[in-house]
Amino acid sequence: MFKKLFGKNYTVADFWIWFEKNSQDYYRLREENLNSLFNKLSKQLSKINEDLAFEFSADFIEGKREFIISADGILSAFPDVIDLVENAPQLEGFKIIAFRQKSAVDDISTIEYEDISLGPDDVYFTYRKNGDTLDIVLYLRGYDSDFEEWENAAFILLDTVIGExxxxxxxxxxxxxxxxxxxxxxxxxxxxxxxxxxxxxxSL
Incomplete structure (x- = not known):
């Protein structure tokens, strides 16, 4: 009765079975059904961990579309990202990537987030070494602490500069x-x- 009521646990294998079945829709990514496809994918990933996020490359890279699975910077979700990517099947047409990757310096562009534009020329920092990590202070042009969108934009730019x-x-x-x-x-x-x-x- 318990199993019938609550169903079996949704596993990483279940997710990849679902994605493989629908993979061609995500390979093509037509403008008219983006919202529907992304909502369905978000729902499937949330069964693994509600904090998981994703991105797809807009263009094909060497014939493949990059599918990035992200923890959205939330450390507790990192093991699930790693588990998903390490257990991904070989999918023709896709490159599965764990975490948002840093960009080459010349490729780092301005982040547009809500009403905020934040580029590498707008952000400076100071730092203090703290054991195996660095504590940093970011100095942002136009920063207003009353709007949390600034923090979100800054974290997206940090992911771009050094990787999630x-x-x-x-x-x-x-x-x-x-x-x-x-x-x-x-x-x-x-x-x-x-x-x-x-x-x-x-170490994680």
């Missing part, structure tokens, strides 16, 4: 302040090489 995994495992505390000119500030584009040099990060 490194944001969660190599960055400790993150504070945000309005930008003001100072010789002590470093460009956000200096953060990747600084992280590689200074810290190893925490």
């Amino acid at each position: 995994y490194d944001v969660a495992t190599k960055i400790g505390s993150i504070d945000m302040l309005p930008y003001k000119e100072s010789p002590n500030l470093k460009s956000i584009l200096e953060l990747p090489s600084l992280i590689d040099k200074e810290v190893t990060g925490i």
Whole structure:
């Protein structure tokens, strides 16, 4: 009776069976049914973990569409991302990627989030080493602490600059302040090489 009432647990294998069955719809990604497809995919991923998110590449890369599974920066969801990607089947036409990846410096563009535009020239930082991580203070042009959209935009840009995994495992505390000119500030584009040099990060 208990099993009949609640059903069996939804597993990673169940998710991939569902996705493989519907994969061609996600490979084509037609404009007219994007919302429907993304809602269905969100529902399936939420059965694994409600914090999971996803992205698809707009263009094909070497004939494949990139399917990125993300924890949306929430550390507790990282094991589920890793489990999903490590157990993904070989799907023709897709490259399955764990976490939002950092971009090459020349490819980092302005983030448009709600009414906020935030580019690499708008963000500077100071830092303090804290064991295996760095505590950083971000200085943002136009920053207004009354609007939480600023934090969301800043985290998206951080994912682009150093990658979602490194944001969660190599960055400790993150504070945000309005930008003001100072010789002590470093460009956000200096953060990747600084992280590689200074810290190893925490283990998951």
